[in-house]
Amino acid sequence: MRSPAGVAAISLVCLVTLVIGAYGLRLSRTTSDFYVAGRSVSARWNASAISGEYLSAASFLGVAGLVYSFGADMLWFPVGYTVGYLVLLVLVAAPLRRSGAYTLPDFAELRLQSRGIRLLASALVVGVGWLYLLPQFQGAGLALSTVTGAPPSLGNLVVALVVVANVVAGGMRSITLVQAVQYWIKLTAISVPAFVLLAVWLRAGHPGPALSAGFDAALAGFSAREHPTYATYSTLLALCLGTMGLPHVLVRFYTNPDGTAARRTTVIVVALLGLFYVFTPVYGVLARVYVPTLPAGLRSDAVTLLLPSAVVPGGLGDLLSAILAGGAFAAFLSTASGLTISVAGVIDQDLLGPRLHRATGGDLRGIQSFRLAAVLAVALPYAASLLAINTSLADTVGLAFAVAASTFCPLLILGVWWRRLSVTGAGAGLVTGGVLALGATVTSVAGLDASSREGWVSALLAQPAAWTAPLAFLVMVMVSFATPSRIPASTLQTLVRLHAPEDLQAPAQRKSA
Amino acid sequence: MTDSPGGLSERPTHHPTDHPTDPPPDRLPGATTPPRRVRVTSPRRDARRPAARRPASQELVEQTALGEVYLSALLRAQLRLSLAILLGVGVVVFGLPALLALVPGLRAVQVGPLPLPWLVIGILIYPLIVVAARIYVRQSGRIEREFADLMTQRWPHR
Numbered sequence: 001m002r003s004p005a006g007v008a009a010i011s012l013v014c015l016v017t018l019v020i021g022a023y024g025l026r027l028s029r030t031t032s033d034f035y036v037a038g039r040s041v042s043a044r045w046n047a048s049a050i051s052g053e054y055l056s057a058a059s060f061l062g063v064a065g066l067v068y069s070f071g072a073d074m075l076w077f078p079v080g081y082t083v084g085y086l087v088l089l090v091l092v093a094a095p096l097r098r099s100g101a102y103t104l105p106d107f108a109e110l111r112l113q114s115r116g117i118r119l120l121a122s123a124l125v126v127g128v129g130w131l132y133l134l135p136q137f138q139g140a141g142l143a144l145s146t147v148t149g150a151p152p153s154l155g156n157l158v159v160a161l162v163v164v165a166n167v168v169a170g171g172m173r174s175i176t177l178v179q180a181v182q183y184w185i186k187l188t189a190i191s192v193p194a195f196v197l198l199a200v201w202l203r204a205g206h207p208g209p210a211l212s213a214g215f216d217a218a219l220a221g222f223s224a225r226e227h228p229t230y231a232t233y234s235t236l237l238a239l240c241l242g243t244m245g246l247p248h249v250l251v252r253f254y255t256n257p258d259g260t261a262a263r264r265t266t267v268i269v270v271a272l273l274g275l276f277y278v279f280t281p282v283y284g285v286l287a288r289v290y291v292p293t294l295p296a297g298l299r300s301d302a303v304t305l306l307l308p309s310a311v312v313p314g315g316l317g318d319l320l321s322a323i324l325a326g327g328a329f330a331a332f333l334s335t336a337s338g339l340t341i342s343v344a345g346v347i348d349q350d351l352l353g354p355r356l357h358r359a360t361g362g363d364l365r366g367i368q369s370f371r372l373a374a375v376l377a378v379a380l381p382y383a384a385s386l387l388a389i390n391t392s393l394a395d396t397v398g399l400a401f402a403v404a405a406s407t408f409c410p411l412l413i414l415g416v417w418w419r420r421l422s423v424t425g426a427g428a429g430l431v432t433g434g435v436l437a438l439g440a441t442v443t444s445v446a447g448l449d450a451s452s453r454e455g456w457v458s459a460l461l462a463q464p465a466a467w468t469a470p471l472a473f474l475v476m477v478m479v480s481f482a483t484p485s486r487i488p489a490s491t492l493q494t495l496v497r498l499h500a501p502e503d504l505q506a507p508a509q510r511k512s513a
Numbered sequence: 514m515t516d517s518p519g520g521l522s523e524r525p526t527h528h529p530t531d532h533p534t535d536p537p538p539d540r541l542p543g544a545t546t547p548p549r550r551v552r553v554t555s556p557r558r559d560a561r562r563p564a565a566r567r568p569a570s571q572e573l574v575e576q577t578a579l580g581e582v583y584l585s586a587l588l589r590a591q592l593r594l595s596l597a598i599l600l601g602v603g604v605v606v607f608g609l610p611a612l613l614a615l616v617p618g619l620r621a622v623q624v625g626p627l628p629l630p631w632l633v634i635g636i637l638i639y640p641l642i643v644v645a646a647r648i649y650v651r652q653s654g655r656i657e658r659e660f661a662d663l664m665t666q667r668w669p670h671r
Contacts, residue, residue, distance in 0.1 A: 072620075072628070072630050072631060072634070075630070075631065075634040075635050076610070076634065079606065079634060079638055079639075082639060082642055083602065083606055083642060085646075086598075086602060086642050086645060086646050086649075087599065089646055089649060089650075090594075090595040090598050090599060090646075090649050090653075091595055091599075094653070229610060229614050232610045233607070233610060236606065236607065236610075240606075260654060260657070263649075263650045263653065263654070264650060266646065266650075267643070267646045267647055267650050270642055270643050270646045271643045271646075274639030274640070274642060274643060275639070277639065278635065278636055278639060281631070281635050285631075417588065417592055492581060492584070495584060495588070496580070496584055499584065499587055499588060499591065500584075500587070500660075500664075501657045501660070501661050503661065504660075504661055504664050504665070
């Protein structure tokens with residue numbers, strides 16, 4: 001399929017992103033502006049920005065592809081993405097904002113007063129961020145080749161370049177604005193074609209999907225998805241717990257003025273996400289009706305883009321396809337930008353910055369080292385995205401959630417609520433959860449478990465969160481009990497800062513803005 | 514006399530007088546040099562207000578044992594609320610797959626054009642999550658306001 005309208009839409013989205021980024025550059029002056037938009041973003045803008053950043057390739061294309069391939073069970077993916085924000089809201093939103101931490105490593109160090117834990121957290125941020133960036137680049141390649149017939153690797157390159165250009169030029173101030181606009185682009189791009197396609201489908205006498213039994217029934221293991229009940233629960237757990245530990249989520253909370261505002265913002269986010277996710281399964285179901293078999297060489301992740309032309313051949317179909325392709329590109333760009341900022345921030349602050357500073361004798365300015373880190377943050381997942389990958393977009397993203405749920409989730413929840421968390425306990429839990437979840441992830445993404453594809457081993461490796469996350473919690477708690485002497489002396493002070501409303505705290509305790 | 518750091522002045526056991534002309538009661542007869550006269554004042558005389566109570570938030574900030582009690586109370590109240598919300602949503606979200614697994618008949622029920630699982634999981638669950646989030650924000654805000662009131666009152670008992 002070759003569609004000039006699609007190329008135009010994709011170019012337009014890339015161009016708008018770059019222009020807003022350049023406009024934002026004039027506004028961002030200091031390093032603080034660069035990272036967190038000078039902390040002056042209203043709740044609604046902030047909520048749009050969080051949602052815009054969060055709705056990734058997995059949401060825009062992946063969910064429809066999974067529903068198309070595996071039926072009703074996959075509806076739990078978007079539910080999990082949304083409930084993840086609810087869990088984040090009720091357990092950590094306000095305390096995280098009150099902690100004053102920019103990034104997850106900042107929080108880890110603040111709470112546990114340990115450089116070691118900080119470095120461990122930094123390594124995990126980079127790992128989770130790279131895992132999450134990978135499907136964004138792949139999705140871009142897929143979208144571009146579906147719409148234009150260009151080789152898939154071109155789309156990967158386009159997104160990687162636009163993201164680096166934008167992050168390097170504008171930083172967070174522009175990113176916040178870009179992200180907020182991106183949400184509304186994405187919502188329009190997913191809802192308008194959905195309404196049109198549904199109307200056409202209804203006028204045609206709403207033909208039922210041509211499908212084998214089990215597509216519309218929950219937990220039926222449609223298309224040989226093994227152990228559907230376990231997979232459903234494990235996926236749900238990963239998404240519910242993993243959201244709070246994603247590298248690009250915490251930094252957004254810093255742009256709220258205080259803890260109460262952070263909560264208000266999160267409620268709006270939950271509503272915006274729910275609104276978006278009502279539309280995504282529509283494409284999976286309608287594709288079952290109109291695209292009963294996938295064209296050779298295309299993955300199910302592409303059904304959203306194929307559907308319009310199948311329903312209304314000709315100009316209208318091309319137009320709707322173009323709108324969807326533009327929206328999908330908005331999704332890749334926004335999520336990849338947010339992740340790149342976070343990963344680059346961590347690489348810059350903890351791994352690269354200090355060394356560069358020493359090596360150049362302080363000649364390099366802070367922002368330059370951040371820019372170098374941004375290039376590094378994109379390079380590795382871009383290279384990996386060119387390799388053959390075994391799992392679908394939403395599944396790869398699901399694995400990133402599983403790693404976050406098994407590492408940062410226990411750290412954040414216990415760190416915020418439990419005063420007996422010790423440094424040793426936190427470290428042991430992070431290592432246990434990280435090694436197990438990352439190990440399972442690498443095994444299933446690289447397809448190393450192919451020999452045991454049939455059985456439980458494969459199911460456990462493909463959806464590891466159900467066993468890795470509880471294990472990480474358990475290790476963190478047990479080791480903390482065993483090492484009471486390693487509880488940081490500042491624990492009580494930190495907990496006051498996390499939980500007491502800002503106006504009660506002594507000025508000395510509040511981090512000055 | 515100077516105020517003690519805590520602001521709670523020690524009250525003298527007998528009421529002293531501050532008329533300088535009165536002979537001090539402990540003056541020994543026949544002593545050549547009288548002991549230096551000391552001006553003694555009652556804390557009540559020039560008391561502009563009852564001895565200043567520290568606001569409870571000070572206990573919190575200064576990490577006293579009392580502050581720890583306050584913090585525990587706040588943590589408990591917030592955690593109880595969070596767990597209640599999570600339990601409510603968790604019963605629905607994690608209970609639905611179990612319900613569908615245990616009662617397979619439900620999977621085939623049609624509501625208008627949609628099968629029941631699609632209607633519930635695909636659409637109805639989202640407003641529910643938003644409502645839960647709103648309830649949480651309202652209640653947690655209330656807990657914090659009550660806590661702030663408690664902390665800023667001079668007399669903590671109501």
